[in-house]
Amino acid sequence: MSKYKTILQSNKDELHSLYEIANQDSWKPIYHIHPPFGLMNDPNGVSYYNDEYHVFYQWYPFGPIHGMKHWGHVRSKDLINWERMPVAIIPTESYESHGAYSGSAIVKDGLLHLLYTGNIKKPDDSRDAKQCMATMNSQYTMMKYSNNPVIDIIPDGYTKHVRDPKVWKHNDMYYMLLGAQRENKTGTLLLYKSQDLYNWHFQGEITTNLKEFGFMWECPDYFQLSGKDVLLFSPQGIEKDGENFHNVYNVVYAIGHFDIKNLYFHVDSYYEADKGFDFYAPQTLEDSTSRRLLFAWAGSSEITYPSDDYMWAHCLTLPRELTLEDNILKQKPVSELTKLRTTKKDISGDITAGLNVLSTLDDEDSYELIVTLKTEDAKRFGLSLFHNEEECFPITFNREQGTISIDRGNFYHQFGGEYGFERCKKIDIRDTIELQIFVDKSIVEIFLYDGSTVFTSRVFPRKDMKHHIAIFSDAKLNFTITQYKLKRGIV
DSSP: OOSOOOGGGSOHHHHHHHHHHHHTOTTSOSSSOOOSSEEEEEEEEEEEETTEEEEEEEEETTSSSOOSOEEEEEEESSSSSOEEOOOSBOOOSGGGTTOEEEEEEEEETTEEEEEEEEEEEOTTSOEEEEEEEEEEOTTOOEEEOTTOOSBOOOOTTEEEEEEEEEEEEETTEEEEEEEEEETTSOEEEEEEEESSSSSEEEEEEEEESSOOOOSEEEEEEEEEETTEEEEEEEEETOOOBTTBOOSSSOOEEEEEEEETTTTEEEEEEEEESOOSSSOEEEEEEEOTTOOEEEEEEEOOTTOOOGGGGGTEEOEEOOOEEEEEETTEEEEEEOGGGGGGEEEEEEEEEEESSEEEEOOOSTTOOEEEEEEEEEOSSOSEEEEEEEESSSOOEEEEEETTTTEEEEEOTTOSSOOOGGGOSEEEEEOOOOSEEEEEEEEETTEEEEEETTTTEEEEEEOOOOTTSOOEEEEEESSOEEEEEEEEEEOOOOO
């Protein structure tokens, strides 16, 4: 079967069979956005329109591979209960002959305008990229622009790797950032301008004071927080730098000033956006309360995941509210997530040294933890998730090294080992550590110090064993944990 097949070339029996296979998998999350079957990757067109949150996403329906990309679609009124909608964009036209790639959304004239990249693969295996547009009305009717593509020609000096339009409005003018690759195989961003979203004019390449890194910059996003400009992008091919950039591909946020007239972004500081194993292609929106919210793909390309056996792959992160403090982009789970809480259990105590397996809510694998660890003496301490005699996922604080680390090398189901099993970040080890952790079957999101440090990771614990939570320390430690069972938010 060709991987360049649309859902229109399928039938109900085939789709039902895919759904049934995927639904047998107990690793599927219950409150994270995930595909019904097939492969999900980048969040697209995240937006607030018609009093609802809309999240579109890259989707290949027919298995856990990167094939013909469609735009899947879910909507929600409250960020916790998500309804699956009909497929938003099916690549049926010549300008998207090999997939409707990533893009963004903006509201204009009562319609949600979706800007995306049409992917074209030629017989000689070369490619082309067209920037395209579709609209959705308040009745969820989708319509592709009759004169697509809205950007047909790639400027001189760049390869055909130009994609992922991010569009915003400023002073009655629309702007578009595109991820791009120069002909010398280095990554950059291109800027376009339009008065109407339909007629776009190339302004030029964005220059920065960053060192050159990566061979392609994907999925750009731009917004303002606390008077600063924030550039969020996913550079492919950057090299490891100490504790940073150990994933297949990584995500960077840069804080500074964007001189849009002179096409220059002055970077005051830049950081890796998430320190976990599985975080890519984040996209943001501003909602009706002026919050800046982020979704990202909790997955990675070029890695085979254990869930692939069930004909589905990947999910999205929880929605996160972004704030800026001392040039650090803080990511906090949105407050609405507290409405997912059901059963509650409080656990507290002291350990002198060693490991303490806790009595937690029975057989729970979709839960939230609020954790406080207090110690002045311990040099190495932390907690272990999915803990039993054979498996564990330790979150370790090392006072002497000044680090927090996670380790997913202790599971029966291993994957991605060529990129390492440990992730680490230098932090200030305080005498009181506060963590918020979300576990949902096969995804873990860890928020430290009010979201200034975040780890997003996929893990696949054995299905035939019970798992627990444990506390460990090499000296006296006091712990307080509140565990909440979380209910389903998406079917």
